[in-house]
Each structure stands twice: as C-alpha cells, then as structure tokens.
Amino acid sequence: xxxxxxxxxxxxxxxxxxxxxxxxGFKAANxxxxxxxxxxxxxxxxSSAVHIGSHPPLLALVMRPEAAxxxxxQNILAHNYYTLNxxxxxxxxxxxxxxxRYPREVSEFQAVGLTPVSLEAFPAPFVSESRLRLGMALRDxxxxxxxxxxxxxxxxxxxxxxxxxxxxxxxxxxxxxxxVALSGLDSYHATQRIARLPYAKP
Amino acid sequence: xxxxxxxxxxxxxxxxxxxxxxxxGFKAANxxxxxxxxxxxxxxxxSSAVHIGSHPPLLALVMRPEAAxxxxxQNILAHNYYTLNxxxxxxxxxxxxxxxRYPREVSEFQAVGLTPVSLEAFPAPFVSESRLRLGMALRDxxxxxxxxxxxxxxxxxxxxxxxxxxxxxxxxxxxxxxxVALSGLDSYHATQRIARLPYAKP
Numbered sequence: 001x002x003x004x005x006x007x008x009x010x011x012x013x014x015x016x017x018x019x020x021x022x023x024x025g026f027k028a029a030n031x032x033x034x035x036x037x038x039x040x041x042x043x044x045x046x047s048s049a050v051h052i053g054s055h056p057p058l059l060a061l062v063m064r065p066e067a068a069x070x071x072x073x074q075n076i077l078a079h080n081y082y083t084l085n086x087x088x089x090x091x092x093x094x095x096x097x098x099x100x101r102y103p104r105e106v107s108e109f110q111a112v113g114l115t116p117v118s119l120e121a122f123p124a125p126f127v128s129e130s131r132l133r134l135g136m137a138l139r140d141x142x143x144x145x146x147x148x149x150x151x152x153x154x155x156x157x158x159x160x161x162x163x164x165x166x167x168x169x170x171x172x173x174x175x176x177x178x179x180v181a182l183s184g185l186d187s188y189h190a191t192q193r194i195a196r197l198p199y200a201k202p
Numbered sequence: 203x204x205x206x207x208x209x210x211x212x213x214x215x216x217x218x219x220x221x222x223x224x225x226x227g228f229k230a231a232n233x234x235x236x237x238x239x240x241x242x243x244x245x246x247x248x249s250s251a252v253h254i255g256s257h258p259p260l261l262a263l264v265m266r267p268e269a270a271x272x273x274x275x276q277n278i279l280a281h282n283y284y285t286l287n288x289x290x291x292x293x294x295x296x297x298x299x300x301x302x303r304y305p306r307e308v309s310e311f312q313a314v315g316l317t318p319v320s321l322e323a324f325p326a327p328f329v330s331e332s333r334l335r336l337g338m339a340l341r342d343x344x345x346x347x348x349x350x351x352x353x354x355x356x357x358x359x360x361x362x363x364x365x366x367x368x369x370x371x372x373x374x375x376x377x378x379x380x381x382v383a384l385s386g387l388d389s390y391h392a393t394q395r396i397a398r399l400p401y402a403k404p
Contacts, residue, residue: 001362001363001364001365001368002321002322002360002361002362003360003361003362003363004322004359004360005357005359005360008259008358008361009257009258011372012372013257014371014372015371015372016256016257016259016372017256017257017372018369018371018372018373019256019361019363019368019372019373019374020253020255020256020257020259020358021253021256021373022373022374022375022376023253023259023261023334023336023358023361023363023374024230024232024251024252024253024261024286025229025230025231025232025251025288025376025381025383026228026229026230026231026376026381026382026383026384026393027227027228027229027230027252027253028226028227028228028229029227029228030226030227047253048252048253049226049227050226050229050250050252050262050264051222051223051225051226051229051249051250051264052264052346052348052349052351053222053348053349053351054218054219054221054222054223055211055215055218055219055222056211056349057210057218057222057225058348058349059225059226060252060264062252062253062254062262064255068402084226086227089396092396092397092399093397093399096397096399096402097402098402099402100402100403100404101403101404102404103404106404111404119204120204120206132225134225139348140346140347140348144254144342144355145342146254146255146260146341146342146355147254147255147258147260149254149255151353153346153348155207156210156222156225157206157207158204158205158206158207159204159205159210159221159225160203160204160205161203161205161221161225162203163203166203166221167220169216169217169220170213170214170216170217170218170219170220170221171220171221171223171224171385171386171387171388171389172221172224172225172385172386173224173385173389174224174227174228174385175385175389175391179227179228180228180396181227181228181383181391181393182228183373183374183375183376183377183393183395184373184374185373186373186398186399186400186401187373187375187377187395187397187398188395188396188397188398188399189377189383189393189394189395189396190393190394190396191228191383191385191391191392191393191394192391192392192393192394193385193389193390193391194291194294194382194390194391194392195294195295195298195389195390196388196389196390197294197295197298197388197390198388199388200270200298200299200300200301200302201302201303202302202303202304202305202308202313
C-alpha cells in the first residue's frame with residue numbers, strides 16, 4: 001500500500017510516530033548511562049546509535065530534547081561522559097521501562113532493577129547486566145536546524161567486549177551475545193546470523 | 203575484555219574497522235537507489251539509516267565520500283531524489299554485492315541481478331524485489347567537521363508498505379516482511395519478535 005506525503009501528514013499523531021519509526025529498518029538497542037553534577041545516575045534506552053567512523057572510533061546519537069531522555073541529554077552536555085550498554089534478551093523489559101518519565105531525582109537503574117557498575121574509573125556508570133559496553137566522551141554537539149533534534153557525536157574511549165565473540169577479522173558477533181534489535185518504538189527482536197558475506201568485488 | 207583508546211588506536215586498520223563497526227548494535231539494511239543526470243541507475247547498500255523525526259517524516263544517512271557509495275552520494279546531491287529499499291532474506295547476497303566498486307557507467311541493479319521499478323512517477327528507481335520501499339527527497343546536507351563524513355537528511359515523500367504488516371497502532375512488523383538486521387560490515391541476521399512492550403510509565 002502506498003502512502004504519499006498527504007497521507008503521512010494526515011495520520012493521527014501517535015499512529016504516524018509508530019509507523020514512521022518502523023520505516024528505517026532495524027535499530028540498535030542501547031542503554032545510555034550518565035550521571036549529573038551531584039553524582040545521581042541516569043539511564044535511558046536509545047535506538048538511534050549510528051556508526052560515524054572507526055579511526056577515531058565515533059558514534060552518534062540522535063535525541064529529542066522533550067523526550068524521556070531529556071535528563072540524559074542534559075547530563076551528557078554538562079558532564080561530557082556517558083556509556084552505551086547493549087540490551088540483550090534477558091534485560092529487554094527493564095531496558096524498555098527506562099523510557100518512562102521518572103523525576104530527575106530518581107535513578108532509572110534503581111527504578112527498573114538494573115545495577116550500575118564502574119569500569120576502570122570511567123566517569124559514567126555502566127550497566128552490570130549488559131555484555132557489551134562502551135565508555136564515550138562527547139566530541140561534537142549540534143541542534144539540527146530542520147527539526148531541533150540534537151546530534152551527539154562521541155568517541156569510544158573504552159570498549160568492554162566478551163573475548164569469545166570477537167572474530168579473527170575483528171568483527172564482534174553481537175548475535176552470540178544475545179544483543180537485541182529494535183523496531184519502531186517498542187518491538188524487540190532476537191536475531192540469528194544467516195550470512196556472513198565476503199568483501200564485495202566487481 | 204576491555205580495550206582502551208590506545209588499544210583501539212593500535213589495531214590494524216581493517217581489524218579496527220570490523221571491530222568498531224560491530225559496536226553500535228544492530229543496523230538497518232537498506233538499498234539506496236538513485237539515478238544520474240543521464241538517467242543511469244545506481245544502487246548501493248547502506249547500514250546508516252537513522253530516524254530523525256515523524257512529522258515531517260525524516261531519515262538521515264551517514265556516508266563516507268571515498269566509499270563504494272560515492273556515486274550514490276553524488277547522485278543524491280545533484281538530483282535530490284533517492285529511494286530506500288529494505289533488504290530481506292531473499293536478496294541479502296545481491297544487496298551485499300552492490301558494495302563492490304563498479305565503474306560509474308555500470309548499473310548495480312544489472313550487475314547484481316535486481317530489478318529497477320518506477321512507482322507513482324517518483325524520480326528515482328525502486329527495487330522491485332524489496333517489500334518495503336521509501337521515496338526520499340533531500341532536505342539537508344552537511345559535512346561533519348569531525349571526520350568529513352556526510353550527513354544526508356531526507357524527507358519520506360512516499361512509503362510503500364505491505365498492508366498486512368501494519369498494526370492497529372501504526373507500527374509495521376518488519377520482521378514479518380523478513381527485513382534483515384545488519385551487524386558490522388558483513389553479517390546479515392534474520393529476526394524474530396520476542397516482545398512488544400507497552401508505553402512505559404513510572
């Protein structure tokens with residue numbers, strides 16, 4: 001069925017949000033850990049992590065200022081450090097629950113039953129239950145003129161990855177670590193590797 | 203195993219590219235269809251589609267100018283229109299093969315065995331074999347200062363989505379359309395929905 005601009009614009013707001021969010025394809029599911037100036041922890045699920053470069057290792061997040069992740073955005077901009085923690089099948093529900101609008105003084109770790117952990121004195125909390133974790137430093141921030149979303153670019157300063165999923169060529173088999181794939185606003189998926197294809201040549 | 207900045211910087215280039223590309227989590231697998239000023243078709247697989255907003259419906263792509271997708275980038279900037287076509291299990295290998303560096307005068311459609319199709323007179327080619335397809339118009343373009351990658355923001359002008367995967371709330375079940383999830387540079391995954399979670403409240 002074909003939807004044109006008029007059909008998209010006339011959809012009910014929440015219907016359109018669910019529909020459009022499912023069009024880009026599968027998305028990463030990461031818990032973003034931060035702390036504020038009083039040391040208060042914050043944790044929020046984000047589906048917008050995107051690879052920017054390998055050397056230096058850079059990832060971006062796209063964030064809306066008014067969403068449940070607003071404390072996360074404030075903490076990243078004030079403090080510069082944050083963590084990304086892969087969501088696996090066993091922590092899906094807790095991860096999703098971090099999207100609720102808790103008051104600023106509530107730690108989502110505590111509210112949803114996940115455990116903050118410190119790694120190598122990195123100045124932001126990691127998720128103990130996560131199996132693949134990244135320590136990030138803010139490197140660039142801009143507000144996209146087109147719709148006032150925030151583009152947050154960070155450098156990976158620390159990568160904690162299970163030894164047994166790192167292949168000989170460097171690729172990590174995140175499916176073997178049970179990392180889930182997100183679709184839309186609320187659908188979590190287990191994955192199964194069906195093909196690993198060689199470097200393409202004409 | 204923990205890798206710090208020094209460990210990441212000292213990895214062999216291709217090992218690091220494979221490793222870092224697998225850290226963000228699962229990625230969307232889309233074929234980007236364009237045409238040049240002579241009407242020559244081009245097709246390239248991209249894993250960097252990210253949701254920017256629902257109203258207007260916006261998606262971004264992150265592209266490296268020197269990669270195999272360089273003709274795609276040139277065509278988008280010259281012509282403003284492009285398509286995104288979900289990769290499903292049946293066209294994984296053909297989709298991956300579009301990453302090869304074909305000369306400008308070769309149509310990747312023809313080279314890999316996929317079929318260009320026109321929808322509603324949209325001025326860029328769709329992939330006939332794909333089940334979920336988007337017609338995009340360029341709305342913003344910038345070169346990210348941090349590493350000279352290109353950020354391409356486009357508006358969805360046309361969405362062709364199978365009726366039977368659109369839920370009552372608007373979310374499309376892309377797993378039911380066999381859309382694959384990508385990891386790293388070359389790993390394709392089938393998915394299975396394990397949870398659909400309600401809107402989170404404190």
